[in-house]
Amino acid sequence: MADAIRSSAEELAAMVPDGAQIAVPPDYSGVSMELTRALVRRGVKNLHLVCVPVTGLQGDMLIGAGAVSTIETSAVTLGEFGGAPRFQAALKAGTLKVKDATCPAVHAAIQAGQKGIPYMPLRGMIGSDILANRDDWLVQQNPFSADEDPIVLLPALRPDFAIFHGLKADRQGNVYLGIRRELFAMAGAAKQSLVTVEEIVEGNLLEDDATAAGTLSSIYVGGVAEARHGAWPLPFWNEYATDDAHMQGYVAAARSDEGFAEYLRAHVLGESAQAAAE
Amino acid sequence: MADAIRSSAEELAAMVPDGAQIAVPPDYSGVSMELTRALVRRGVKNLHLVCVPVTGLQGDMLIGAGAVSTIETSAVTLGEFGGAPRFQAALKAGTLKVKDATCPAVHAAIQAGQKGIPYMPLRGMIGSDILANRDDWLVQQNPFSADEDPIVLLPALRPDFAIFHGLKADRQGNVYLGIRRELFAMAGAAKQSLVTVEEIVEGNLLEDDATAAGTLSSIYVGGVAEARHGAWPLPFWNEYATDDAHMQGYVAAARSDEGFAEYLRAHVLGESAQAAAE
């Protein structure tokens, strides 16, 4: 809708209360690092982070900033840059509850949320210690099978917010996501989506056949703000690549509490963050 | 794959054995009438027609031709042209088994097939005579609720074939479907998809960002054939409108056995069908 346009990621961050459950995509899919930094600046606390299905820099930074009390994920990794230092430190310190999952289980629970059904059955997982440690998941007999056939039931995820970065939005609040259909599912499951985009454009993305197939309608969008290079230092689709040097700097800094604090001061809390991204 | 390209709808029709379960989309979504006519010409019998979630001319014509023994659908209608005469005649004659459904139940069962899960729970339906007449659907307590909370469980649909019409295909067998995501779900659930398209194009639809988001990969495609105006006389997306005069002629003819037989002779069995479509 017309009033979905927000002036900045700051304004979007202000919509997220402490304790909110937020869904985020993997590093390659369109992570709103700009909004992540704004959330750190706003000092949000006790987030329940649902990673659909994994996270990287975004999760590690939020955890390091003390913004996360629970993380539900199938992995936390910085990929070729190594393990996620703040995630590991928080686990060691016992300050983070981790609900380990497996990727398709997160997808299925999000799809259950998207469909408004209370749960979804899914194959696999039986005999895994992941399942053994998830008391919120059930195993039941497949009622359509005459033989013994246990299957895992995953309760639906309905996050308060889905938070991601898209290519462009129009002034009605429609957002172009291209082939990143996992973002559509997240948006459907979440109560509302907070989105940054490279660019706000004129016209209506839904009315143009060239963009309609990859456009999420404003129905799902609680707020959208323009943030050029909003995924930086992560890569964004075919638009820009990972900022390798910055990632290496992050990993080196985040090995220690002090280094991470210094990183935040230099790249998140200060006013230089936006400039650095340009 | 390269060998997915077929020379004609005839060749696709030859792949469908008697007794096959085939999934088809609604009249507005991309119906392959060309392949439907080819199936009638080939004299296919005992089809189990799964309408995702409803049908119109395609279902009525297949039923009239004696090709269908069971139809699973949420509605059969020719819309503004009226009821479906051959469907109604077959019901009267008792030659057709109809499994009445409701649209989201068909979608959910197809999505269960797409995910490879044995069933999907869905809200609604309890207290409906649709449910009362579907002994293949179950009602069970929602295991995540402490209170009494019955919910319908729908067994997955895994049709042998999904049959539809797309805008274009490349020589690798990738098919452009645009925003018609119901066709993606059908293709995922079906063992293979048989597709006609307006045009076979050069290049790779998956490699072009402008088409990738709306392209179904050849993984799902058992065969694709070019058929210009292949949805005729039905409308096709924004490409062409319903052939109103033809539809009116169909409805008038199909009111009687003789009229329908005459229609088939004139527009399906004869060689004039392709010419008429041009």
Add this chain to the structure above:
Amino acid sequence: MNPARPSPDEVKPEELLIAIIARLLEGCRLVAAGASSPIPGGGCLLARRQSGGAMHVNILGSRANNLMTNGGVELFDWAGQGRLDAFFLGGGQIDGQANINLVGTGDYPNNDIRWPGSFGSAYLYYLVPRVILFREEHSRRVFVPKVDFVSTPGTSGKDIYRTGGPYAMVTPLCLMGFDTARARFHLKSVHPGHTVEEVRDNTGFDFDVPDDVPETVLPDRATLDEIRRHVSLEIAETYPRFAQRVFPEAMQAA
């Protein structure tokens, strides 16, 4: 003289129905109209204009008013998510408990008359808070004591998950409300030129009638102007024949 409220003979039946429906949609964030529904579609479009852009409208079959990019299932997913505030259902038969029959008369499955089928009714009726029942025929053939086949029930037991149901019924004669606890319709207003007796004569089920039945309020001139000058053109995209018939002047001017 040009009072704010026009006289009954200045308002076409379709215009009145569009205006009534728009009133029923007030405050909704997302409403949808199904296929073959020009009057409900028109009501949605009018309501959106009056909402100042706060309302989203999805009209099946419309290109300009399509919000769905996840396939036909998205409408139902909206309902499951609780995002869809209003929808419309008709029915070959509707009974006094608001049960709807879209399948046929006589014994199923070998019905005397077979209709198209239940579409999404057996789901949307449960999950959409404001389901507006709409029929252009108000007769004892349609409004029966008991439907022959329950495509979808008007009410459910308290253990059944149900966040939606019948909110109002709009016909060419009247506007009815529905009391879910009592599973019973009540007359809210009778359209100008019609009477309570006429409604009773043409309704096969019992319903409550207050001592004083108001006349349905006609749209004011501003609303009528919105319908004739703007909604007419918007609905013409999806329903050109309807628009041509009801709004010939607007179509000619366009």
Add this chain to the structure above:
Amino acid sequence: MNPARPSPDEVKPEELLIAIIARLLEGCRLVAAGASSPIPGGGCLLARRQSGGAMHVNILGSRANNLMTNGGVELFDWAGQGRLDAFFLGGGQIDGQANINLVGTGDYPNNDIRWPGSFGSAYLYYLVPRVILFREEHSRRVFVPKVDFVSTPGTSGKDIYRTGGPYAMVTPLCLMGFDTARARFHLKSVHPGHTVEEVRDNTGFDFDVPDDVPETVLPDRATLDEIRRHVSLEIAETYPRFAQRVFPEAMQAA
């Protein structure tokens, strides 16, 4: 002299592993490689070339080799549908029953060492007929008697729906097969330059060793040529640093 089969010192370890993996994929219609998997990715690309176009390859992170247009879930849906014939799994620990640990050492959740997590392993291992276990480190640290955490089990009881599982294990030392009924690995071949003793010394679990252990067959010259001239360039799109390191000549020529 240029026999069809090159000598061991002409074949780089990565080239040998790519060739072994391609052999294991023979006859597959759809194979996929996960993120951070240049050697499995290379094996897939080689196998596709050798299939004459019959094989589809999906490499996560690749633009040119992406078949997914339904989001990240599509890979898992393929597996559920039975369309995905082969996939690769690694593991911080793998034990003699082919159980895989991707979570960490010590007691969960406060592990001594915490790894990224289980990704899709607890699903794909059950549903993909040919899961190829691949590790570039062959050591007792990786190949343990019993994993500390079962991200996903090598075998399941007969009442558990399971259409997939471990098909082979490829390491820098050897190729192993897995007997699901006995839940036990067996040595299939040892790579040139390595010995059965070396494999035993570096493997923390028991496995079967046939009386006569063959040497892993090296790729022939034609295959090596395919890898060096074509697979090198294809894999460079997704793994430029890997390609630069292993195929410097090809990268320079390109």
